[in-house]
Amino acid sequence: MPTLHPRLASVFDELVRRNPGEVEFHQAAREVLESLGPVVVTHPQYAEAEIIRRICEPERQIIFRVPWVDDSGQVQLNRGFRVEFNSALGPYKGGLRFHPSVYLGTIKFLGFEQIFKNSLSGMPIGGGKGGADFDPKGRSDAEVMRFCQSFMTELYRHIGEYTDVPAGDIGVGGRELGYLFGQYKRITNRYESGVLTGKGLTWGGSQVRTEATGYGTVYFAQEMLKARDRALEGSTAVISGSGNVAIYAAEKVYDLGGTVVAMSDSSGYIVDPTGVDIHLVKEIKERRRGRISEYTDERGSGARFIRGGSVWDVPCDLALPCATQNELSAKAAASLIGNGVLAVVEGANMPCTPDAVRAFQEAGVAFGPGKAANAGGVATSALEMQQNASRDSWNFAYTEERLHVIMRDIHERCATTAEEYGAPGNYVVGANISGFTKVADAMLAFGVI
Numbered sequence: 001m002p003t004l005h006p007r008l009a010s011v012f013d014e015l016v017r018r019n020p021g022e023v024e025f026h027q028a029a030r031e032v033l034e035s036l037g038p039v040v041v042t043h044p045q046y047a048e049a050e051i052i053r054r055i056c057e058p059e060r061q062i063i064f065r066v067p068w069v070d071d072s073g074q075v076q077l078n079r080g081f082r083v084e085f086n087s088a089l090g091p092y093k094g095g096l097r098f099h100p101s102v103y104l105g106t107i108k109f110l111g112f113e114q115i116f117k118n119s120l121s122g123m124p125i126g127g128g129k130g131g132a133d134f135d136p137k138g139r140s141d142a143e144v145m146r147f148c149q150s151f152m153t154e155l156y157r158h159i160g161e162y163t164d165v166p167a168g169d170i171g172v173g174g175r176e177l178g179y180l181f182g183q184y185k186r187i188t189n190r191y192e193s194g195v196l197t198g199k200g201l202t203w204g205g206s207q208v209r210t211e212a213t214g215y216g217t218v219y220f221a222q223e224m225l226k227a228r229d230r231a232l233e234g235s236t237a238v239i240s241g242s243g244n245v246a247i248y249a250a251e252k253v254y255d256l257g258g259t260v261v262a263m264s265d266s267s268g269y270i271v272d273p274t275g276v277d278i279h280l281v282k283e284i285k286e287r288r289r290g291r292i293s294e295y296t297d298e299r300g301s302g303a304r305f306i307r308g309g310s311v312w313d314v315p316c317d318l319a320l321p322c323a324t325q326n327e328l329s330a331k332a333a334a335s336l337i338g339n340g341v342l343a344v345v346e347g348a349n350m351p352c353t354p355d356a357v358r359a360f361q362e363a364g365v366a367f368g369p370g371k372a373a374n375a376g377g378v379a380t381s382a383l384e385m386q387q388n389a390s391r392d393s394w395n396f397a398y399t400e401e402r403l404h405v406i407m408r409d410i411h412e413r414c415a416t417t418a419e420e421y422g423a424p425g426n427y428v429v430g431a432n433i434s435g436f437t438k439v440a441d442a443m444l445a446f447g448v449i
């Protein structure tokens with residue numbers, strides 16, 4: 001593990017002490033702090049004003065009870081969270097995750113990442129994240145609705161278009177956002193479109209928001225490849241996950257002339273050497289809420305389903321981890337490197353373990369960190385807020401072009417900052433320093449608050 005500048009080491013020690021057991025939060029914070037060594041030297045004012053310590057402490061953390069009644073009349077109980085991490089650049093902004101593994105440490109890691117991602121996006125939004133340890137899998141629509149209504153019955157008092165603007169994440173898509181927005185509207189008696197993003201197109205949503213994270217990740221990958229005189233066209237891609245981010249990443253890979261040869265879900269992965277049929281994946285995962293294993297029965301051809309195992313054993317030019325945190329280990333990295341991968345670009349948040357990232361960097365594989373590569377989702381959420389504020393709605397082509405420009409700008413910002421701080425080609429350093437300094441400057445301007 002790289003050593004930290006002494007000033008940053010004491011911040012990290014304090015963070016671990018104050019947030020015991022929250023290992024994902026420790027991991028995310030450590031990665032940022034490892035990049036900030038040169039900044040402490042060139043900008044002593046940040047350390048003097050304790051900006052780095054303050055940025056590591058959320059402005060507000062809300063934990064609440066979410067009781068609801070299942071279809072058999074049984075009372076169920078979950079725990080809800082909203083961590084309002086940093087509002088230096090705008091209202092707290094970040095998604096809601098519904099997954100049984102969610103605990104405070106998950107939400108804090110995601111909220112922390114979100115501060116720098118949102119800053120990098122160039123949009124006026126702060127960082128936050130929320131969710132619950134609720135598992136929507138296997139639940140009826142009516143159960144999901146009752147859960148969402150109960151969740152919002154507490155959350156509504158903490159959010160607002162100028163305060164905190166949630167969106168979707170794992171387990172929270174269009175259906176859940178509909179129930180959440182409906183309950184917010186009912187309780188407050190206000191049609192406050194800008195309070196949530198990822199809304200349906202007929203009730204204040206933006207074109208391209210559904211596609212934005214996946215499309216943006218692939219646009220970012222395209223810029224990374226271009227910087228190395230390589231092209232996405234003609235390349236093969238492996239994508240983990242088959243949810244929102246994975247599906248639209250796959251769609252954009254095809255748009256740009258590549259082929260997706262494997263995708264996965266938490267039960268296993270499919271390999272389709274002739275190219276994964278993304279329409280079939282959409283039908284299974286989006287419309288039927290089914291399992292990726294159903295793909296092979298319907299596709300025929302040479303497609304195979306492998307239960308368990310690692311999707312990263314499938315050879316490819318481009319690896320796009322789009323499922324969940326720490327899904328790509330050092331062992332998986334070694335397999336990808338051995339098979340000649342050119343670039344690894346994170347569609348998910350923190351999907352690569354720190355030793356996997358080091359392995360890619362040491363092997364000269366281009367590595368795009370999630371806080372830069374997947375920022376297209378939140379950036380398009382900010383475009384949704386912009387449309388809501390002006391009571392306007394833009395068409396698909398215009399909105400997608402805005403996203404494309406934003407992703408090119410983020411790539412440029414990361415590349416230039418990395419070079420400026422003596423680490424050319426290191427997008428981790430570029431993203432962390434560029435994201436951090438903008439927030440830090442705003443915090444300095446506000447004084448000690």
Ligand code: NDP
Pocket residue numbers: 168169170171172213240241242243244245246264265266267322323324325327347348349374375377378
């Ligand atoms: P979805 O719920 O739509 O899809 C998640 C996918 O990942 C599913 O295929 C799921 O498989 C798989 N998955 C989830 N948890 C695990 C696990 N523990 N092990 C293996 N596979 C798992 O979520 P999204 O596509 O929205 O999010 C994916 C990632 O992208 C997350 O890291 C999220 O934070 C990040 N992200 C999302 C954004 C968005 O706009 N949605 C924006 C920026 C980042 P299964 O169905 O079997 O559970």
